Amino acid sequence: MREIEGRIFAAGMPVAALMEKVAKLIASRIEALYPSTNTRRVGVLVGPGHNGGDALVVARELHFQGYEVVVYRPISKLKELTSQHAQYADSLGILCYEQIEQLQDCDLIIDGLFGFGLERALEGPIASAINQLNEWSKLVISIDLPSGLHTDTGEVLGTAVRPARTFCLGLWKLAFLQDQALEYVGTAELIDFDVPLADIWAVLGPPKLKRVTKTAAIAYLPIPRAPVTHKYKQGHLLLICGSHKYGGGAILSGLGARASGVGMLSIAVPEYLKPLLLAQLPEALIIGCPETETGAIASLPDIELASFSAIACGPGVTKDATSVVEKVLASDRPLILDADGLNILAELGTIPTLSKRQAATVLTPHGGEFKRLFPLGDPTKDRVQLVREASKLSGATILLKGARTAIANPSGSVWIVPESTPALARGGSGDVLTGLMGGLVAAASSKALPLEEVVQSAAWWHAQAGILASQERTELGVDAYTLTQYLMAVVREGVE
Numbered sequence: 001m002r003e004i005e006g007r008i009f010a011a012g013m014p015v016a017a018l019m020e021k022v023a024k025l026i027a028s029r030i031e032a033l034y035p036s037t038n039t040r041r042v043g044v045l046v047g048p049g050h051n052g053g054d055a056l057v058v059a060r061e062l063h064f065q066g067y068e069v070v071v072y073r074p075i076s077k078l079k080e081l082t083s084q085h086a087q088y089a090d091s092l093g094i095l096c097y098e099q100i101e102q103l104q105d106c107d108l109i110i111d112g113l114f115g116f117g118l119e120r121a122l123e124g125p126i127a128s129a130i131n132q133l134n135e136w137s138k139l140v141i142s143i144d145l146p147s148g149l150h151t152d153t154g155e156v157l158g159t160a161v162r163p164a165r166t167f168c169l170g171l172w173k174l175a176f177l178q179d180q181a182l183e184y185v186g187t188a189e190l191i192d193f194d195v196p197l198a199d200i201w202a203v204l205g206p207p208k209l210k211r212v213t214k215t216a217a218i219a220y221l222p223i224p225r226a227p228v229t230h231k232y233k234q235g236h237l238l239l240i241c242g243s244h245k246y247g248g249g250a251i252l253s254g255l256g257a258r259a260s261g262v263g264m265l266s267i268a269v270p271e272y273l274k275p276l277l278l279a280q281l282p283e284a285l286i287i288g289c290p291e292t293e294t295g296a297i298a299s300l301p302d303i304e305l306a307s308f309s310a311i312a313c314g315p316g317v318t319k320d321a322t323s324v325v326e327k328v329l330a331s332d333r334p335l336i337l338d339a340d341g342l343n344i345l346a347e348l349g350t351i352p353t354l355s356k357r358q359a360a361t362v363l364t365p366h367g368g369e370f371k372r373l374f375p376l377g378d379p380t381k382d383r384v385q386l387v388r389e390a391s392k393l394s395g396a397t398i399l400l401k402g403a404r405t406a407i408a409n410p411s412g413s414v415w416i417v418p419e420s421t422p423a424l425a426r427g428g429s430g431d432v433l434t435g436l437m438g439g440l441v442a443a444a445s446s447k448a449l450p451l452e453e454v455v456q457s458a459a460w461w462h463a464q465a466g467i468l469a470s471q472e473r474t475e476l477g478v479d480a481y482t483l484t485q486y487l488m489a490v491v492r493e494g495v496e
């Protein structure tokens, strides 16, 4: 952002004019959201840099619109432009304090302490003031970024403001897509101030980091179907799942696969689960497999793996299914590995094992599984960077699950699912994703759709179904079975 901004300034846009434009857009949003009829007194937190400058312009505009504005300015040494705005605000009679306590009776607080210029941890009186503010539980909105968060990693540098809403300026900063920042940012809204595309491309090149959008996701679904086709042309998925301990996972991933519309679905389960699966998924070919003493799949009976368009393996298989996982890894079919399939891969040695694969692999770990697969660092920290590194090292497409699921490809590109719901944090919802994705990957082979695009489509579809179900049934109403019943409605709305 700093480099892009630099190009805009070098091209002749005055810094002050850009600040004016941005702050006017913010002020109008505030006026629309919190009219002065209900929101009388507004406190504005002003830092030393241009984030503080933005805040002062907003303060001035709100003052002229009839709000009663007061300023908290803890640091006296200001950047020049910020200093000029502070001087003008003073001249208008806007009161300025060095103690946060003076803002305790405000109806709304606007946080303009620090934006993307914050690189060191906050400490001392400013940190205490932020802690004090958070304790008041007032309505707070932040400009560009909650003060205290690192722009890229979303890490809390010392302490950070917890606003109800954040206006991110210009381009989405990476922090908004990192799980660790989400409990701070509140509702995130982009203030578009017309950043020229040429400057974005000049600095970032072809996009390496992409937000999954509805348009991108729908574009890679296997629709519309060719008018003349047959079931095997629509893909044949082999799903390998289930054990005595985890029977339901097999049903859930089967129902996820059903929703993908895949032409043929074969499901390999331990022999004793066969009647159960047949009853739930009459259209599927259920392959009963020999069992280990613990009730896991011991081996795949005579099936020709090469006859499938794709294989998805893992939900509910337990860690006793090692020989099966070895067998699918050795096949030349596109493979999606999940759950204990991933834990077995970690034990076999992730990178050496994957280096022998002849076809594409997709790994779908949550944070715990990721750590076992790739001991690269803490996956709760800079998730985007970690998943990118893991994908480069292993050559696999990796979908790191979380509040903001991140999907990395060996080329270095990362997709992030920008909208989801914590309603999905529930046993079995990952099993649904594996089946859905498996079906889409199998069907994609008939249309020669690129794998990374299909994986992002599946992740978007899954998240949207969770959002839709939680809107209709509350966040408590999205059990994994119910989730499968909402998948179709998402696509129906998407293609209308």
Ligand SMILES: NC(=O)C1=CN([C@@H]2O[C@H](COP(=O)(O)OP(=O)(O)OC[C@H]3O[C@@H](n4cnc5c(N)ncnc54)[C@H](OP(=O)(O)O)[C@@H]3O)[C@@H](O)[C@H]2O)[C@@H](O)CC1
Residues within 6 Å of the ligand: 001, 005, 018, 019, 022, 047, 048, 049, 050, 051, 052, 053, 054, 079, 113, 114, 115, 116, 117, 118, 119, 120, 121, 122, 123, 143, 144, 169, 170, 171
């Ligand atoms: N293109 C855009 O998006 C646009 C951006 N604009 C706005 O500019 C903002 C970026 O402005 P910025 O570069 O002046 O940095 P900002 O975040 O205000 O703070 C840096 C200041 O804080 C200080 N400081 C740092 N750490 C500290 C600490 N721990 N404890 C104490 N002090 C600390 C540091 O001083 P230092 O001591 O490092 O010299 C420096 O003075 C951006 O977020 C957006 O709001 C718009 O106006 C126009 C369009």
Ligand SMILES: Nc1ncnc2c1ncn2[C@@H]1O[C@H](COP(=O)(O)OP(=O)(O)O)[C@@H](O)[C@H]1O
Residues within 6 Å of the ligand: 339, 366, 401, 402, 403, 404, 405, 420, 421, 422, 423, 424, 425, 426, 427, 428, 429, 430, 431, 432, 433, 462
């Ligand atoms: N807080 C959250 N917000 C949004 N999605 C979430 C959240 N927590 C979990 N999820 C999603 O729920 C799913 C959980 O998958 P997983 O942990 O594999 O569950 P299981 O193994 O029980 O099926 C993933 O798709 C993940 O992205």
Ligand SMILES: [K+]
Residues within 6 Å of the ligand: 051, 111, 112, 113, 114, 115, 142, 143, 144, 145, 146, 147
């Ligand atoms: K801020």
